[in-house]
Amino acid sequence: MAMKVKEVADLVGISVRTLHHYDEIGLLSPKEITESGYRLYSDDNLEVLQQILFFRELGFPLKQIKEIIHSPSFDRQEALELHRTMLLDKRRQLDQMINTIEKTIQHSKGEIQMSQKEKFAGFDFSHNPYEQEARERWGDNAVDDANAKLGKLSKSEQAAMGERMNQIYFKLAALRHSSPQSVEAQAAIQEWFDFLNEMGSYSLDAFKGLGQMYIDDVRFTKNIDNFGDGLALFMRDAMAYYADTHK
Structure with a gap:
């Protein structure tokens, strides 16, 4: 029996926004969309979703999962x-x-x-998978600069910086059900951009790329979504809009 997107989200324990995102990137498209716009998921769709979530749990990025499950040899x-x-x-x-x-x-x-x-x-x-991936995406200088700045801080200063980071996450989590393009969301994401540039040197393109990694990499998604389900996707959209509008 076909299930609506909200029913699938409730069954699996993920957000409707996540399922919409999977559809947008061609990872998991519902079998049918009714004339009234309802997404209907089949039993086969749910089997594919199970595969996706297994891969996600094991740390595979979405791009790689898509390549795997859509391969003729899968x-x-x-x-x-x-x-x-x-x-x-x-x-x-x-x-x-x-x-x-x-x-x-x-x-x-x-x-x-x-x-x-x-x-x-x-x-x-x-090995540090986060650091290695950052080096591959943005080069050694950005990562080394961030590590150097953090290394100069005392333990109390590092703790204070961690608290600031958490406060920004909490602020964004409270806004995650609103539009990522709203004035409030963009003001909060500006704080995140400024905070990151205190630690390293992030161009607007790098900032946008980091936001995409929040969705592509399950490690980031799980950590960020601890502050609120769907926060990683919300931040990705807010960061992309911020980067595009400040160039």
Whole structure:
């Protein structure tokens, strides 16, 4: 039985705005749009959506997901087996980190002794995917400048900057159901642009590109949407409009 977009959003736990975005970029289009404009999703559509969300959970960007699931060689069963393997690997790492936390609690109570190596079991900082992606998109200088500025701040100054960042996110989250082109939204996104340029050097094009990454990269989307469902997409639209109108 076909489902309307709001029904699908409620079933899955994502926003209607997200489903509209998937349709706009050709990632997931409803089987039918009625004369009155209702999007109707079929059982096949829901199977594709499940695949998309599995890939998103594993950190695949939307552009890559689209290429994968629309490839003539795409095999759903093979993809499910891949999801299972990757999620099992992820679970093993999480289980190890949970075990480290439990042992650390016992250690802090004096119940057991931990070696220095045991205290960091499960962590994997072999690379920073955010930094690597930023370098690929905007070059080493922008990233190095940002790192240098942050490195000069004291711990209290870094904490204050983190608090400022959160306040901007909260302000934008409160506006996310309004138009991203509204005066209020653009004033808040101006604060975000100014804040980012205190840390680094972001051109208008780089600012717009960063906003797109908030949607293309599930890591950004999940972190930003912790402040409010759909905030990442709202910020993407507000940042794009800001960049386009200030050139």
